[in-house]
Amino acid sequence: MFSDYSNGAPDSSNLSRQFYVPGTIYGDTSNGNQVVDFQARETRFNFKTSTDLDGHKLTGFIELDFFTHGDGNERVSNSYSPRIRHAFISYDNWTVGQTWTTFQNPGALPENLDFVGAAEGTPFVRQTIVRYTNGGFQFAIENPETTVTPNGGGARITSGSGMVPDFVARYNFKTEGGAKFTVAGLARQLNVEIDNLDTQEIGYGVSFTGVIPVGDDDIKLSATAGDGLGRYMALNYANAGVLDANGEIETISSYGGFASYRHWWTDQWRSSFTLSGFKALRLTTMKH
Numbered sequence: 001m002f003s004d005y006s007n008g009a010p011d012s013s014n015l016s017r018q019f020y021v022p023g024t025i026y027g028d029t030s031n032g033n034q035v036v037d038f039q040a041r042e043t044r045f046n047f048k049t050s051t052d053l054d055g056h057k058l059t060g061f062i063e064l065d066f067f068t069h070g071d072g073n074e075r076v077s078n079s080y081s082p083r084i085r086h087a088f089i090s091y092d093n094w095t096v097g098q099t100w101t102t103f104q105n106p107g108a109l110p111e112n113l114d115f116v117g118a119a120e121g122t123p124f125v126r127q128t129i130v131r132y133t134n135g136g137f138q139f140a141i142e143n144p145e146t147t148v149t150p151n152g153g154g155a156r157i158t159s160g161s162g163m164v165p166d167f168v169a170r171y172n173f174k175t176e177g178g179a180k181f182t183v184a185g186l187a188r189q190l191n192v193e194i195d196n197l198d199t200q201e202i203g204y205g206v207s208f209t210g211v212i213p214v215g216d217d218d219i220k221l222s223a224t225a226g227d228g229l230g231r232y233m234a235l236n237y238a239n240a241g242v243l244d245a246n247g248e249i250e251t252i253s254s255y256g257g258f259a260s261y262r263h264w265w266t267d268q269w270r271s272s273f274t275l276s277g278f279k280a281l282r283l284t285t286m287k288h
Contacts, residue, residue: 001036001037001038001039002034002035002036003017003034003035003036003037004033004034005025005031005033005034005035006033007025007029007033008029008030008031008032008033009031009032009033009034009035010024010031011031012035012037012073012074013070013073015068017035017037018037018039018041018067018068018115019067019114019115019116019119020114020115020116020117020119021119021235022119022120022234022235022237022278023234023235023236023237039078040066040078041065041066041067041080042065042066042067042115043065043066044063044064044065044085045063045064045065045082046061046062046063046064046086047061047062047063048060048061049061056091056092057090057091057092058089058090058091059089059090059091060088060089060090061086061087061088061089061090061099062084062086062087063084063085063086063087064082064083064084064085065082065083065085066080066081066082066083067083067115068083069081069083084098085098085126086098086099086126087099088129093132093133093134094130094131094132094133095129095130095131095133096129096130096131097128097129098126098127098128098129099126099129100125100126101123101125101126101127101129101140101142101168101232102129102131102138102139102140102142102168102169102170102184103123103125103168103170103184103186103205103207103232104122104123104124104125104184104207105172105182105184105207105209105222107180107209107211108122108180108182108209108210108211108220108221108222109122109220110220110258110260110262110272110274110276111220111260111262111270111272112260112272112274116235117260117274117276118222118258118260118274118276119234119235119276120233120234120235120237120256120276120277120278121222121224121234121256121257121258121276121277121278122222122224122233122234122256122258122276123207123224123229123232123233124233124234124235125231125232127142127143127145128142128143129141129142129143130142136171136172136173137169137170137171138168138169138170138171138172139168139169139170140167140168140169140170141165141166141167141168142165142166142167142168143165143166144160144162144164144165144166144188144189144191145158145159145160145162145231146158146159146160146161146162146190146191146192146230146240146241147159147230147231147236147239147240148190148192148230148239148240148241148242148243148249149239149241149242149243149252150243151242151243151244151245151247156239157192157194157243159191159192159193159194161191161192161193161194162189162190162191163191164188164189164191166186166187166188167186167187167188168184168185168186168187169184169185170182170183170184170185171183171184177213178213179210179211179212179213180210180211181208181209181210181211182207182208182209182210183206183207183208184206184207184208185204185205185206185207186203186204186205186206186207186226186229186232187202187203187204188202188203188204188228189201189202189203190202190203190228190230190240190241190249190251192243192249196247197243197247199243199247199248199249200249201228201241201248201249201250201251202228202251203226203227203228203229203230203240203241203251204226204227204228205224205225205226205227205228205229205232205233206224206225206226207222207223207224208222208223208224209221209222209223210222214261216264217261217262217263217264218261218262219259219260219261219262220258220259220260220262221257221258221259221260222256222257222258223256223257224254224255224256224257225253225254225255225256226253226254227251227252227253228240228241228251228252229254230252230254233254233256233278234254234256234278237278237280238252238254238280239252240252242282250282251282252280252281252282253280253281253282254278254279254280254281255278255279255280256276256277256278256279257276257277258274258275258276258277259274259275260272260273260274260275261273261274
């Protein structure tokens with residue numbers, strides 16, 4: 001991989017040297033701008049089972065790769081620990097375990113050489129869920145985790161103290177022309193209970209994705225907006241909220257999307273052109 005960082009390249013151990021992470025694009029002005037990386041960390045292993053139990057379908061799936069860990073180095077052996085990506089079981093319409101959040105449609109992700117691709121323009125989360133599917137409808141409760149910015153700025157505060165799971169509903173449908181679409185909604189409680197802080201707020205979001213055939217080619221697109229989305233968008237580029245002077249959460253609004261056109265030159269050669277963007281802003285309210 002060849003990368004050109006206008007503000008200086010991060011150190012070789014930095015996450016953004018493995019794949020594009022919007023929150024780490026600022027680099028280090030003390031380093032050079034252009035770098036080359038060789039790695040085998042995208043190597044992936046998975047194992048799947050499928051069993052018929054008296055007419056009921058039971059499926060198990062587990063998948064590992066070697067990304068994101070900082071426990072190895074490039075000096076001698078490049079030894080990196082495996083990490084869990086997916087680990088779930090499905091029984092008829094139920095899925096329980098770790099996999100893609102129901103709020104995300106991985107089938108609409110652009111086909112880019114980068115591991116994620118249009119990272120800032122898409123929801124991208126894997127976590128433990130309990131999901132029920134019926135036709136095109138999906139309903140899920142998922143693991144809660146809150147990220148906020150301290151009052152006046154500073155290091156991100158991450159709180160896993162929430163007692164209310166995140167709720168997601170989604171509808172998948174397709175047209176007679178073969179286009180596939182999804183509409184998803186998310187509702188979550190932001191909860192911070194750390195030291196003397198004890199505050200809650202509501203976050204929500206909506207997401208739309210589509211895969212539209214254009215002859216042998218296709219267009220993939222996504223649009224997502226919400227208040228308090230935080231970690232669900234752009235690999236947690238922005239937090240879900242900011243703590244005000246009273247220790248209360250003020251939510252951060254965020255918007256993101258992408259459009260990607262994929263062209264097949266031959267049966268074996270294809271290329272994609274992708275545009276992606278993200279914006280976050282804090283809406284300050286006056287409390288009396």
